[in-house]
Amino acid sequence: MKYLLRCLYLQNLLESGNFPIEIVNIASAKEKGPGRPPFWEMIFWWTRKPLASARAVILASLLSSDFDVERFIRIIFPSYMGRGRFSKTPHFLNPNLKLLNREYIEKIKRTRLLDPFAGFGSIPLEAVRLGVGEVVASELLPTAVVFLRAVLEYPKTAVEKKIERQLLNDVVRWGRWVLEELKKDPDVKELYDPDVAVYIGTWEIKCPYCGRYTPLIGNWWLARVKEKRGFKSLAWMTPVKTEKGVEIKIEKITDRSVLQTAKTIRRGRRTIGIEIGDKKIIVGDPALNGEPNIDAQTNKAVCLYCHANIKGTKEKWHVKEVLREWNERLERYLNGEISLEELRQSPARPRLLVKVRIVNKDLEFEPAKLEDDEKLWKALEKLKTLWGDPDIPTELFAPYQMGSAGAFRITLWGFDKFYKLYNSRQLLIFVKLVKLIREAGKKIEEEKQKQGWNREEAFKYAEAVTTYLAIALSKYHDYSSVVSVWNPSLIPGHTITFRGIAMVWNWTDISPFASFTGSWTRNVKTMETSLKYIINSIFGSSNSVKILLDDATSLGKISGERFDLIVTDPPYRDDVAYAELSDFYYVWLKRTLSDVKSNVLVPRFYPEAFFECLDDRCSSRVEIRTQWEKYAPLEISVSSGRADFFRKIIGVEAGSDEDFREKLGKAFKRMAELTKDDGMIVTYYAHTDPSAWEALVEAGWRKAGLRVSVAYVIATESEQRVTARGKMALDASVVVVWRKGSGGVGFVQEVENKAFEEALRRVDEALKIGSSLDINLFLKSLAGVLSVYTSYSELVPDISVKEIVERSFSLALKALVEAVYKRGGVEKPLDPYSSAYVALKLVTRASEEKAKARGRESKIEFRRGRVDRTFASFLGVFSNINVDILIANKILAKKGDELELLEPEPDSLTEQSIRRALENLLHEKNLDPSKPENFKTAVDALHYLELKAI
Template sequence: MRLRKKMSRSMNDFLPKEKSGIKALNGRFIESPNFPFSKISEASRVEKGPGRPPHWEMVFWWTRKPLISARAIIAGSLLPENTDPEQFLSSIGIRSKGTAHRNKPDYNFEGVKLLDPFAGFGSIPLEAMRLGISATAVELLPTAYVFLKAILEYPSKYGSKLVKDVEKWGNWVTEKLREDPLIKELYDEDVAVYIGTWEVKCPNCGKWTPLVGNWWLARVKGKEGYERLAWMEPKKNGDEIAIKVVDLNKELGNEALKKAKVEENKVVVKEKEYRVPESTIEARRELGTCLHCNQPIMQIDPETGRHYTETKNLPEEVKNRLESYVKFALKLYNKSTNYEEVNNLPNWAKEVPARLRLLVKVKRVKSDLKFEPCTEKDQEKLELARQELENLLKQKDPDIPTEGISLYSVRYLFPILYGMTEWYKLFNSRQLLTLVKLVKLIREAGKQIEQEKVREGLNKEEAFKYAEAVATYLSVILCKYIDYDSIVNYWNASLIRAPTMAVRGISMQWNFCDTSPFIQITGSFLQNINNSKDGLLYLISAFGNKYSRGLVLLDDATILNKLSSKEKSSLIVTDPPYYDDVPYAELSDFYYVWLKRALSDVNGMRLVPRFLSEAFFESFENGWVEISTQWEKYALSEVSLNPPRLGFGAKPEDGVQHFQNLLNASFVTMASKLEDYGLLVTYYAHTDPNAWKALLKAGWEAANLRVTNAFPLTTESAQSVVKRGKLSMDTSIVVVWRKGCEGSIEASELYVEMVEKASERARELLDLGIIGRDLIIGTLAAALATATRYREIRVMGKIDTSTLVDKYVYPATYLGLTKAFARKADLKESVKTPEGMFYLIVKSTVAGAKKKILESTDARIFSIGTSLDLNNALRDLRLLKAEEKASGAKVAKAKVLRLLEPTSKEGSKLAEFLEVRGVGATDPRVRCSVDALHLLEYWAVRYSREEFRRKLDELKAKSPLHVEDALSMVRIMARVLPSEDIEKELCNRIVEYLEPAAPRESKLFDKEEK
């Protein structure tokens, strides 16, 4: 067995100190083309599937970078550039056995300081600490700050005793809740989940009808066929709609289901056909359907109460008043939950025309789930909870989160449109009452833990801090439960329930899950205790016995005023907000309003500071003032592209400028906190051209940093990308920055230099077997590194970043790439025309795929880099075709574009292809070099060598530039395309025909050719 050598490296081992006077800095491994980012991506992919880190299951957060990628980036930033790639991979944990992030790294960089100013869920500082580094994690938002405390500080400080106490006190809270007399009445002991939805009073027939988005209860397919099929069916029962459960496993047996065929809502088993009901709500069209009268539920005039299904001939005055009936009904319901004395109903309404309805209860039976229709008794439990809740609201109980949701966030918080304007309205009465009781129990647990630790001998301060840690985990457990216990989560027929945060925002749902806290099922309070226990065990094991320190700060990345002005870091690695990221401040208030209550105390009818008070209260001379919501306090400070935050009338360009100003400030501040020899490494998960410009404006223009390398990291396998034929450039791009851009250069001179450096880097990458997205980003990095060495780039004066990127960086990148392809084919001249470059690069970088698909963003970047008119390529030249998602030929509407290329080597098929492309086979029309290429490929199959060469000479005389470019493409593609690409064979045939004829040819070959 080979022993791994333990490495303890400090910065002194390989980096010169500034005081030594040495200006030349050693390169790092992450700056080398040999850095094995492709293999790191493959290892990272596992973390998005079955190899997820256990602490990720403690609570949901939007952006969580794979741990092994963070570990690789940190170690690669500290090791010398001549590090052996294979030894590096093994030393960070990417080995033949085990999930990479679970394997302990061999490196120990004691003495190094790392800063992450946008720490999020803590992947980067966690891996820094695992490598023996002192890590400082900064977050602006209190919610993230609390989560970071639980991930970084407490496990390393308290160790394994935390696991026992979190489990002990989590069970104490659960049992105390179970003993509550009212809670006993609200939950059946054997029910895990109640599935419910909204009912509205039909404006046509006046009867109550449920609005159900999906009637499926179970639709699970295994290797041998379907394993579970069940759904709900509505049945008229007088003025009510009853629910019937159709469970085919129970009805037909498990074996019969294996041969079932399911197409959308049709199920066929043993020649018997079943129909799953259609949805009765189409939220996007604002259309409901009544199950009694089958009439559409559409628009209402709130002033008169009149319902309209046709609005064409209505007066404008009436049209302007119309509103979706469903939205209007739900708004009235949500107004009624304010429990005010004032009657909120319009004069024409006798009652609130909406209510919550329970449909089916789900029971856990061993390893299976049993579905039963809900009864009137089940519905009465909601009413019982409502009565108690009404009392608490009238008493202004401070544990009910009555804080307002940010009303401008309708793009991400759709329930606002239905009147859910305060956070407590995202829960039904039973859910809300249960959560309030859990808050009170967690608060009490914190006090008892403190008292217990004092009795055990800890001083008051130590006991308080330890109680704070345990209470924090109990609050995190509560947050996970909240995510699975609202009226805006949904039942998933795969039997993996979808939490509230399952999408990029919080959306309206029409089959919500009311989850029991007591049953061992995903998301329940009891199950979440186990998740936290497993997560804690993983985190404690990760830190091990290594010396490492984790410091979590609640601070603003644009100023970092909680760090000493003299304190600098050897390494800054961070994941700054992206060009169009989610609004974290507004969305994570979903957690914040509950964390604040669970970790604070109560004095009378108001919250007062207790644990982590800096997260929930502001300190003033006269005391503490509660921070109501994150969006009110921090939204304008959060680096985010969100124009509505700026107020009514804010334009998109105002939002862009605000985002840019904050991003600039954060990069300037990071540069000021970086040692002169240090590296700044940023993730950036957006490759839109404007997003790239924003990043360069911040790092290069504002902070005077230069790019030394960039490469993509993805969680999707390269094989999967090729199989689908998508380039998938929209992925995390890692950019490496250093201090020290200086001097100026003329843009024309820089362009020549960038082309040469890009070509040189592309050849290195091609020799390493790098293709596709990785090749493009790697080549782009060389161009950026060249450009950002200079402080100023001039063309009759200094040019801005947008001009630099569009006019010089992208074109230099793609020209360098085509030159590298030409060198690969031993050609002195490369492809020169925009159409030829575009076609060659797409063919070569999405090599091996049957269809070459470009997302619209990728197509834009390609077209900018090759100077191709994308609209012309679609509409006139027909180089591309808009796929299903597109409508028409305009790029703005084309979400996905497919490259038009030969799919057969048969002459008749190639002739058809020329017609599709608009070239023609009998009387060809050559408009560009790609037309010439496809025509030559057809001729090579259709004619003999002599006839081919004669036609080639004629075409040369008519279109010399197009033909010259086409022949360059032929020679390059014959060398670089994979063997399975049909066009490689066609190009090889042309190359064969271009060579001098052999002295003798067999009669058989001549005959076959003719």
């Protein structure tokens, strides 16, 4: 009875069976490519939740369960046209709150919302757009707090003071001022050719066999840009042996008719050449047959002068050793211990390969010359005169690798300090930009005071403009470093797009004066575009926004406050090592947003982010050198390298699985404490696998006393697939709704029976209203099971959370299959193989639905669904068949670390394509259609009958 009363408490649309998850997912999936929110282009961040899903989840949490769904859709997505179509990317239009009655508007205005893991601010931004009365966004890391203020605080303040146009203009004006001042600098004038946008460089090493320097080239391609017919651009490098050494020759195809008919030649995953009619062209060194002359994964390099193989082992390799020596010598030179000539004679050194010009909006490539390399050495001499300047980032990288959470492989090559990530010209330019941005901030403050602003207002305004300029600089050095790779698609790569910072070849050095992706000029324009979007998004909202630098396990800066709604994306086990990786931004933001006195960094803007108080009154502060030193031990994630380092060096437990569970539990407990009794917690979680659910249930139920209400799979778009997410629904997050109220004692067998009945009820109700047979239906079933288990605070006999999750997955699958049977008129249970097949079909349909959601109904891509072995093992609980038997009977097949459901894969809906796919499937399963008596299972018979029916 107690449980049933709790079930009746489902008061909102999100917890009802009416939430339009399919449409929300279609809207979320559109936030990709050109549909990305413009403010995401401000700076690279690892994961960001779609605005469409955040908007839908927040508003649905505040509306009654019987709210009209069609009206709800028109409110959150004004551009929705029906049948999954939108007249405009959904997030571009603000929600149409005029369709809400006054009672709901007032309720939203009274609502207090918290996001304790706010990241880049998607969730709080949508709360602001919806008019939520008070929005609090908290983050552990200073870097994230700077970005949150740029997204949430400064635009809102500008709109409230009606100076948003002034803010936009000043960001652009002072961005141009910085550039013009840089142009005047005599140290800078001679470093760049006026018409060169990008220099492509690499490392050259002295061959241990012939003694000549050989460049290490990771990709011969300079341009390989596709069009609907053929290619728009094709260009590549060819090495040429001369008396002076190895020089570079540029090869390209300019004939439009040839470009349209050209086809690539591939070997494995590598494009090694092109085919034009009967003619084949292999790129690069003919002796290497299209392969690069450096492969760091296999510890192999080839001298382009004598073609000697320079091999090594993981522990010892000439290439890695001489690069370490370069970095050691560089530091010794800057410290005055060796001469420039000694440094120039290093067995490894930077070298420029190609200059890139923009001519009539196209790129032209030209080999770099000796005088271009000389500019790097000149810059280094100038840099030495600045050595000891606090604006040079000499901080150490985190001295450990992060395991599955990421890696600083670059440190294994001797790049152990941040300044070593840049060639001398890049570093010199960035240091000068830091000083100019700092000067601009002071001039802005002075200007506003002269205009009659009070000191506090002038200071805060200067902080805002300076922040956007600091972010523009961060974006610049993300695109221009010796670890940002040139991409033949004609777009430079980020330094930190990987789960770490890796050694690359063919790096990019972008001129600050060029209008090119990642340049200072382009980045200032990006800040303007981003700001315009945010200002338009929040225009007219009258709510309050608060940004906190705080630890989610304690949230000590929130006292005596309780929230109606907490919506957040908590960390998962193998999450990105944010503290360590975002130090790449931190060390530059700290300098740009601080001041210098007596050759030491001192607080100016964001003192709490970059300096630590030495007493309770903060009368004096000390610089926080890096985030990894202060905040990595506080982060919630598993990192084997982090765990080993902090355990051995300072005796702190940080990064272990036990530490992750403990901290996640503390965070959930604190969220529960801050939630009103009738409030709600909504968590995104980027996993569908059982082990992740185990950590989630332990934190939410065991540690925080919460119960699961409902769950959905919502399409999410991240900057990249930063980890191997749940394979049942790629690029998706599970949204779980939590309520307070677990209590009482439940007997396991009775609880299990109730859980199964609840799951069956929810699935049946969902099917009655036309829900799709997909992963979301499984999640409804799983949430039904967990809602019963987690409604009790104690189970008898006591069972582990792991066992609860295992039972829940199995019961959810069983309920799902039985509900489908019931709807299909199947009175008796099917055989175990058929049950397993049906269950797998239901939970692996995400890939098929994904193709439809992208608007390619004319050519649907039917890809086989995949699950991991752990998930597949739960099938055995209700079907009495283990995974190995399913593989032996050709229902599943091994595909690397995953399992693939064997089913037809037509490339279209034509009869011919379907027939061919079924014939291929039977052949793959070693089945002869003429001998059906040899079929092993009813699943074999199903595929045979499907073929016969065509």
